[in-house]
Amino acid sequence: MGRHDSENLPDITSQKNSVPAIYGNVDFSIDPERFTESVEDTSALSGQFTSKRAELLANRPMVDLIKTYTMMGDHYADAYAALIPKYGFSKLVETLEKACDNGVDSVVDAPQELIDLLKELERKPAWVDMSLIEEGARRQRNTYAHLFPFTVRGA
Numbered sequence: 807m808g809r810h811d812s813e814n815l816p817d818i819t820s821q822k823n824s825v826p827a828i829y830g831n832v833d834f835s836i837d838p839e840r841f842t843e844s845v846e847d848t849s850a851l852s853g854q855f856t857s858k859r860a861e862l863l864a865n866r867p868m869v870d871l872i873k874t875y876t877m878m879g880d881h882y883a884d885a886y887a888a889l890i891p892k893y894g895f896s897k898l899v900e901t902l903e904k905a906c907d908n909g910v911d912s913v914v915d916a917p918q919e920l921i922d923l924l925k926e927l928e929r930k931p932a933w934v935d936m937s938l939i940e941e942g943a944r945r946q947r948n949t950y951a952h953l954f955p956f957t958v959r960g961a
Contacts (some may be wrong), residue, residue, distance in 0.1 A: 815870060815871065815874045816874060816878060818834050818874055818877045818878055819834045821834075821878075821879055821881070821884075822834075824881055824885070825879070825881060825884045825885050825888055827888035827891075828879065828884045828887065828888050829879065829884070834877055837873070838876055838877070840876075841872075841873060841876055843863060843869060843873075844863070845859055845860050845863060882919070882922050882923040882926040882927075883923060885919045885922065885923070886898065886902070886917075886919040886920055886922075886923045888919070889917060889919055893917075901913055901916070901920060902920065902923075905920060905924055906924075910924050
């Protein structure tokens with residue numbers, strides 16, 4: 807994994823202001839029960855990583871990164887989900903499906919949160935290497951075209 811600077815981590819408490827309906831009452835100073843920082847803490851870590859637990863926990867910048875992202879939501883999806891009291895869950899799902907299938911212009915009076923969510927979903931992050939995705943897709947197609955028919959028949 808890359809180098810991470812604990813001082814440049816996102817401010818998770820900003821979620822209280824950006825999506826108050828979801829995060830307004832969250833106390834970000836309390837760690838989730840599933841998060842552990844000590845070798846003595848009960849953990850779900852198993853297999854080959856159990857013996858490396860002390861080493862993993864000693865990497866403080868990585869632990870800080872994981873701790874931060876454990877409490878980080880998805881601003882755009884959360885803002886859309888915060889509309890549930892106004893529109894209802896089913897209506898929001900239906901509206902999202904319609905916008906995905908037919909474009910956001912097909913939704914009459916689309917809420918800004920939906921527009922923002924779809925723009926974010928369409929944005930390609932700078933860290934995505936499309937050549938790796940294309941190579942993975944090429945390999946997957948080859949496997950399905952040549953191996954899958956035998957697997958299905960053999961089963």
